[in-house]
Amino acid sequence: QSVLTQPPSASGTPGQRVTISCSGSSSNIGSNTVNWYQQLPGTAPKLLIYSNNQRPSGVPDRFSGSKSGTSASLAISGLQSEDEADYYCAAWDDSLNGLFGGGTKLTVL
Amino acid sequence: EVQLVESGGGLVKPGGSLRLSCAASGFTFSSYSMNWVRQAPGKGLEWVSSISSSSSYIYYADSVKGRFTISRDNAKNSLYLQMNSLRAEDTAVYYCARDIVLMSVWFDPWGQGTLVTVSS
Numbered sequence: 001q002s003v004l005t006q007p008p009s010a011s012g013t014p015g016q017r018v019t020i021s022c023s024g025s026s027s028n029i030g031s032n033t034v035n036w037y038q039q040l041p042g043t044a045p046k047l048l049i050y051s052n053n054q055r056p057s058g059v060p061d062r063f064s065g066s067k068s069g070t071s072a073s074l075a076i077s078g079l080q081s082e083d084e085a086d087y088y089c090a091a092w093d094d095s096l097n098g099l100f101g102g103g104t105k106l107t108v109l
Numbered sequence: 110e111v112q113l114v115e116s117g118g119g120l121v122k123p124g125g126s127l128r129l130s131c132a133a134s135g136f137t138f139s140s141y142s143m144n145w146v147r148q149a150p151g152k153g154l155e156w157v158s159s160i161s162s163s164s165s166y167i168y169y170a171d172s173v174k175g176r177f178t179i180s181r182d183n184a185k186n187s188l189y190l191q192m193n194s195l196r197a198e199d200t201a202v203y204y205c206a207r208d209i210v211l212m213s214v215w216f217d218p219w220g221q222g223t224l225v226t227v228s229s
Binding site: 002032033035037039044045046047050051056086088090091092096097098099100101102103 | 144146153154155156159168170171204209212213214215216217218219220221222
C-alpha cells in the first residue's frame, strides 16, 4: 500500500474534465513539491507536471496540477483518447525516501 | 538529445546477483543526480535509490537497503545498480531516471527500462 494515496481508476468521455487526487501527509506532500507522471501502455513514465503546477515544454495546457496542504490534484481538461494511460503522483518524504502514488488508470470512454 | 539506456537485466535465481547499467548521453552527466525506479509486472512505480552528482549523497528504499548498491562513473557517463541477495519480489522492470533536483522525485527523462526476473 502506497504512502501517497490515489484512486485506482478514473474515467471520462472525450471533451470532459477529469481530476485525479493524491493524498499524503505532512512529511511528504505537506513539506515537499509534487510531480506527476504519465505512463502510456508499454512505455516508460514521462514527466507531466513538476513542482506542483509546472508543465514541461511540450505538455499540453490541458494538463494542470495543484497542491493544497497534504493533498495534490491533476486535472485534465478536454479529455482525448490519447490521454488513456496510468498517472502517478510523486513526492519526496522527509524520511529520505522517494514516494510514488499507487497510480490511477484513466479510461476514456 | 538527452538519452538514458539501461542494460544488464535478465533471469537470475533467488539469492543471486545482477549488475544493471545505465548509459547517459546528450547532457552533462556529472551535473545531475540520478535514480533507479522499478515497476513489478502489472504494478505501480517504486523508487529504489538516488545518488547525487558527485556520489556524496546516496539514498535507498527500505526494501533494498543492505542488498542493493547504487554507484556512478562520471568519466564514463554511467550509472550502476549492484543487486545482491535477490528475491522473487525484486522481479521488475528497472528504470534509470535523471533527477532535476535531488530529493524531489522530479525525474526527466527516464530510460526505456530493463527487465529483471528472479526465479528458480
